[in-house]
Amino acid sequence: MENPLCGAAFLKPETKQLAEPKPNQALIDAMTKSIDVSLATCWSIPDWPKWRDAAHDVKAYTLANLDKLLAQFADNLEAKGVKVLWARDAEDANKIVLEIAKENNVKTVVKGKSMVSEEMELNKAFASIGVRALETDLGEFIVQLTGKRPTHIVTPATHLSAKEVGEVFHEKLDVPFTEQHEELTMIARHKLREEFISADMGMSGINIAMASTGSFCLVENEGNIGLSTTAPKIHVALMGIEKLIPGPEYLPLFLNMLPRMGTGQKLTSYTHIFNGPTEGRKLYVVIIDNGRTRALAQPRHRKVLHCIRCGGCMARCPVYRQVGGWAYGWVYPGPLGIVLTPQLLGFEKAGKLPFASSLCGACSQICPVKVDLAHQIVRSRAESIESPASPAHSIAERLLWTGFVWMMKKRWRYNMAMRFVKIGARFAPLLPYHPWLMGRWTRGRAIPAAQKEGSFGKWWKKNHKD
Numbered sequence: 001m002e003n004p005l006c007g008a009a010f011l012k013p014e015t016k017q018l019a020e021p022k023p024n025q026a027l028i029d030a031m032t033k034s035i036d037v038s039l040a041t042c043w044s045i046p047d048w049p050k051w052r053d054a055a056h057d058v059k060a061y062t063l064a065n066l067d068k069l070l071a072q073f074a075d076n077l078e079a080k081g082v083k084v085l086w087a088r089d090a091e092d093a094n095k096i097v098l099e100i101a102k103e104n105n106v107k108t109v110v111k112g113k114s115m116v117s118e119e120m121e122l123n124k125a126f127a128s129i130g131v132r133a134l135e136t137d138l139g140e141f142i143v144q145l146t147g148k149r150p151t152h153i154v155t156p157a158t159h160l161s162a163k164e165v166g167e168v169f170h171e172k173l174d175v176p177f178t179e180q181h182e183e184l185t186m187i188a189r190h191k192l193r194e195e196f197i198s199a200d201m202g203m204s205g206i207n208i209a210m211a212s213t214g215s216f217c218l219v220e221n222e223g224n225i226g227l228s229t230t231a232p233k234i235h236v237a238l239m240g241i242e243k244l245i246p247g248p249e250y251l252p253l254f255l256n257m258l259p260r261m262g263t264g265q266k267l268t269s270y271t272h273i274f275n276g277p278t279e280g281r282k283l284y285v286v287i288i289d290n291g292r293t294r295a296l297a298q299p300r301h302r303k304v305l306h307c308i309r310c311g312g313c314m315a316r317c318p319v320y321r322q323v324g325g326w327a328y329g330w331v332y333p334g335p336l337g338i339v340l341t342p343q344l345l346g347f348e349k350a351g352k353l354p355f356a357s358s359l360c361g362a363c364s365q366i367c368p369v370k371v372d373l374a375h376q377i378v379r380s381r382a383e384s385i386e387s388p389a390s391p392a393h394s395i396a397e398r399l400l401w402t403g404f405v406w407m408m409k410k411r412w413r414y415n416m417a418m419r420f421v422k423i424g425a426r427f428a429p430l431l432p433y434h435p436w437l438m439g440r441w442t443r444g445r446a447i448p449a450a451q452k453e454g455s456f457g458k459w460w461k462k463n464h465k466d
């Protein structure tokens with residue numbers, strides 16, 4: 001399966017966008033509004049820090065016992081007549097889902113939003129066997145019409161203004177242009193309604209799975225998940241292995257945290273709990289690893305699997321707000337993507353991502369389940385540089401830093417090096433061309449002129465005689 005992180009093209013768009021940022025005002029406005037509303041809703045709970053601690057502890061317990069809890073979840077599902085299937089990676093998961101589609105002679109699929117299905121590039125896989133898959137979440141529906149990836153994990157079309165959505169609908173759906181929110185929603189509603197009724201199969205992700213009862217929960221605001229999972233006769237739910245909690249006693253905690261940080265709501269408009277197939281219907285649950293056990297096996301990165309996909313860290317991240325989701329090259333953008341993508345795909349494909357951060361630490365502060373994102377970003381940088389297959393692994397840079405350490409160990413070496421730097425700084429602006437990294441740096445910047453007073457040491461001696 002074609003992976004967008006493979007090949008020489010990877011990170012070129014990111015590099016370009018970081019070098020020549022064109023801030024997207026719709027994205028900046030949406031993120032600013034979203035974070036203000038979310039924080040107010042979260043902190044309206046007086047014990048919010050304790051809730052965060054509790055959610056963190058539940059997730060830590062779950063991950064420490066994941067093998068047993070997953071087995072318990074699967075056994076309980078099967079006892080209710082649910083068909084449980086296990087996928088090692090995205091390719092495996094696609095094979096399983098396509099097999100289900102073929103067995104049931106499926107021609108059309110309606111899909112609720114699922115980031116795992118984005119990992120799998122499931123729509124492409126469906127197209128390869130002639131199955132038409134339609135995204136039914138409003139944001140995903142818009143993004144699918146544009147033929148691009150979502151830019152955010154909760155609000156996929158957040159980069160588009162109402163005017164731009166109106167233009168997309170006008171062009172792709174052949175309807176009169178409008179930029180009125182209600183009218184745009186009604187157009188999508190009208191187009192999607194018939195699809196729900198006629199689809200052969202419905203698909204969804206899973207927000208929270210409960211091991212002790214073999215049930216799972218989906219939250220939404222639009223009603224499309226309810227229709228996608230109940231109108232067709234077959235429902236296939238995709239789940240990453242980390243979506244589990246031990247049992248329903250912890251469900252209210254996560255049902256509160258996810259929408260409060262995700263959309264600033266106390267609860268989502270709809271909460272669905274699935275307890276097995278109803279009569280005459282089929283329910284499949286596909287449990288997917290796709291690199292997650294790699295993170296699970298590393299104590300330094302395990303906490304990234306606490307993530308409940310609320311999107312809060314993206315809204316808070318100064319880099320994400322400038323560059324948007326596509327710049328991160330794959331499914332998960334922002335601080336979450338920086339940490340998770342190298343774990344899922346390996347540093348050889350995503351080794352540059354950990355460097356797309358200002359390291360301000362705002363993401364760690366905001367995360368409702370206390371994923372230590374900032375620390376993980378720093379660790380990922382170190383690991384990326386150490387990993388020989390990573391594009392961030394540079395022998396030249398290693399030599400440079402070894403030389404720097406050698407220089408800093410003796411005062412005379414430092415002084416001598418500074419003399420060379422001064423001479424270089426004086427003559428560099430006169431040169432027509434600067435080689436290698438220097439050239440990249442000076443393309444958009446002027447080299448600062450050396451101080452006339454000489455070195456910092458001389459200045460210090462002159463001004464601090466006592």
Ligand code: SF4
Pocket residue numbers: 306307308309310311312313314336366367368369370371373
């Ligand atoms: S890492 Fe934390 S803040 Fe970011 S999406 Fe996951 S749960 Fe939300």
